[in-house]
Amino acid sequence: MFSRRSFLRIGSIGAFGTLDWGQVLRLRAAEKQVQPKDISIIHLWLAGGLSHLDTFDMKPGSDRKYRGPFSQVPTSLDGLQISEHLPRTAKLMHRTTLIRSMTHKQSAHGTAQTLMLSGHDALPTLLVPSIGSVLSKELGARNELPPYVMIPQPRGNNARAGFLGPKYNPFSAGEVNVAKYSVRDMELPMGVDWARMEGRHSLLNLVDAKIKHWDTTDTFETLDSYYQSAFDLMKSPKAKQAFNIAEEPEKLRDDYGRTSMGQGCLLARRLVEAGVRFVSVGKGDNAWDHHSTLFPAYSNEFMPELDRAFAALMTDLDQRGLLDTTLVIVTGEFGRTAEINVNNGRDHWPNCFSLVLAGAGVPGGQVIGASDADGMYVKDRPVEVPDLMATIFRKLGVDFTKEYKSNIGRPITIADGKPLSFLG
Numbered sequence: 238m239f240s241r242r243s244f245l246r247i248g249s250i251g252a253f254g255t256l257d258w259g260q261v262l263r264l265r266a267a268e269k270q271v272q273p274k275d276i277s278i279i280h281l282w283l284a285g286g287l288s289h290l291d292t293f294d295m296k297p298g299s300d301r302k303y304r305g306p307f308s309q310v311p312t313s314l315d316g317l318q319i320s321e322h323l324p325r326t327a328k329l330m331h332r333t334t335l336i337r338s339m340t341h342k343q344s345a346h347g348t349a350q351t352l353m354l355s356g357h358d359a360l361p362t363l364l365v366p367s368i369g370s371v372l373s374k375e376l377g378a379r380n381e382l383p384p385y386v387m388i389p390q391p392r393g394n395n396a397r398a399g400f401l402g403p404k405y406n407p408f409s410a411g412e413v414n415v416a417k418y419s420v421r422d423m424e425l426p427m428g429v430d431w432a433r434m435e436g437r438h439s440l441l442n443l444v445d446a447k448i449k450h451w452d453t454t455d456t457f458e459t460l461d462s463y464y465q466s467a468f469d470l471m472k473s474p475k476a477k478q479a480f481n482i483a484e485e486p487e488k489l490r491d492d493y494g495r496t497s498m499g500q501g502c503l504l505a506r507r508l509v510e511a512g513v514r515f516v517s518v519g520k521g522d523n524a525w526d527h528h529s530t531l532f533p534a535y536s537n538e539f540m541p542e543l544d545r546a547f548a549a550l551m552t553d554l555d556q557r558g559l560l561d562t563t564l565v566i567v568t569g570e571f572g573r574t575a576e577i578n579v580n581n582g583r584d585h586w587p588n589c590f591s592l593v594l595a596g597a598g599v600p601g602g603q604v605i606g607a608s609d610a611d612g613m614y615v616k617d618r619p620v621e622v623p624d625l626m627a628t629i630f631r632k633l634g635v636d637f638t639k640e641y642k643s644n645i646g647r648p649i650t651i652a653d654g655k656p657l658s659f660l661g
Contacts, residue, residue: 275379276562276597276633277509278372281498281547282519283569284350284392285526288583289591290575290612291535292320294337299611303575306532314602322540325548331602332551333595334660338606338615341571341622344585346523349570350395356626356652362645364399368626369515371651373398373405375635379512381473383408386508387517388501396517400644407517413482413500420480479511480504489553494545497521502546506553509563518546525569529580543567551595564597564632575613589615592625597632598661605659623654631656 290296291305295318309318312330319327343349343358351359354367366374369385378384390409391397398405410420478484482504493499501518508516520542527534547567554560572590573583589608595601606618630637630652637652 274562274597276564277513278368278515278564278566278597278629278633279502279505279509279550280515280517281502281543281565281567282517283525283543283567284519284521285346285523285569286349286571286573286585287525287569287590288527288531288535288573289337289589289608290573290583291531292323292540293335293591293593294608294612295320296575296608296610296612299575302577303611305577307536314604317604320540322536323544325544329548329551329595332555333593333601334599334603334605336592336594336605336620337589337608338617338619339568339572339590339592339622339625340615340619341587344571344587346526346570346585347393347395349585349587350393352622353568353570354395355399356623356654357649363647363649364394364644365649366399366401366405366641367396367407368629369396369407369517370398370401370405371630372515372633372635374401375639375651376514376633379514380475382476382479382508382511382513384514386410386505386513386515387519388413388504389497389519389521392522400641410480410501410504412497413504414495414497418482418500475511479507479513482507489549492545493549493553494542496542496546498542499546499549502550503553506550506557506559510557510559527573527582528578528584529582531573531577531582554596560596562597564599564629565593565595567593572612575611586613589613592620594660600659600661603659620657621654623652624657625654627652627654628656628660632660 288305290303291307295307295309296304297309308321310321310324310327311318312327314330317330317335319330341349341352343352348359351357351365354369355365356368357363357365359365369387373384376384385405385407386409387396387407388410389412391407396407397403411418482490482500485503485507490500490503493503497520498518505516505518520539525539547565550565551560554563554565569590571585571587574586576583578584589612606620607616608614609616627637635651637650637654637656639651640648641651643649
């Protein structure tokens with residue numbers, strides 16, 4: 238079948254008049270080639286703010302008051318060096334695009350996280366939806382699994398649906414790195430069998446049908462979406478299997494690391510493999526916010542955990558043929574100050590920070606932009622968050638110029654930026 242665009246393109250010259258059938262077939266093939274892939278996203282969300290100066294953009298020649306204690310190691314990308322505490326990641330940098338010139342102006346966690354997760358600045362009266370919620374609304378679920386999952390759980394409103402409504406909020410998978418992990422809402426309540434549950438479900442539908450027409454606030458629609466989602470999850474063998482991380486071989490689980498991020502990344506791979514569109518994986522509430530004792534925390538726990546999880550995820554996705562259709566993003570909401578404070582930590586710094594992308598057609602072996610000699614400000618090719626968002630939405634086939642009507646009646650576009658050509 239022809240799309241409306243292709244039909245209009247050839248209709249004015251007579252699709253079956255002046256064009257022979259071979260030309261028609263070539264036009265049809267060309268139309269198919271430009272269709273976007275059905276892409277999933279795994280976001281390694283380093284809430285709190287990753288220090289670019291101790292990971293992906295080290296400055297060994299900077300002033301001593303800025304320079305951390307870590308050494309650099311060469312990577313698989315000629316000329317690029319990163320922290321010694323990311324040795325597995327170093328071997329995969331030829332598969333990634335590293336942006337060293339991310340920048341914005343939000344220095345508080347809440348406003349910076351809203352910007353990084355939505356592409357919009359936070360306003361007191363405007364509840365902007367996160368990227369995962371927009372994808373849920375625009376693309377919907379692929380199957381009975383929720384389209385948007387957060388591991389372990391969302392914090393505040395930054396990752397939620399905002400004015401789109403609670404039905405597009407993320408599904409919380411909880412903490413994965415626990416013995417006998419199981420996700421909520423997947424099993425029947427104790428003492429309730431399926432016959433009784435079906436009866437309850439039928440009664441609920443009957444009551445809703447009688448009183449829903451009185452509701453002017455969409456409250457029942459929202460509640461119905463929650464009940465229906467929970468009901469579908471409990472009935473779905475596919476959903477139960479997707480969340481059953483215990484099926485994975487012990488060696489593979491060890492490869493990912495027996496940590497929150499490690500097991501979270503493994504579950505994320507299972508979920509995108511099963512059809513989930515967007516999975517966010519974190520370590521916890523602003524865990525990367527190191528105003529003190531940054532260096533022992535990074536070397537002993539945070540960087541080894543991230544390094545093992547990211548490298549295992551990339552390798553696993555690649556071996557399963559999923560990397561071409563899965564966009565992996567590694568970022569916090571901002572970077573950290575160049576100057577090391579009196580508590581041996583670094584403070585919030587949105588003016589310049591790093592972000593890593595891989596998969597889903599993103600060209601490998603790229604380093605985009607540069608910071609100045611101290612890693613304090615962008616020296617070359619600044620990358621703004623709205624432009625990054627526009628690029629991601631375009632890659633997933635979402636019209637980022639589409640307007641929503643917000644909770645205050647103000648029109649707001651999905652993304653206000655311009656797509657970045659270097660991300661494919």
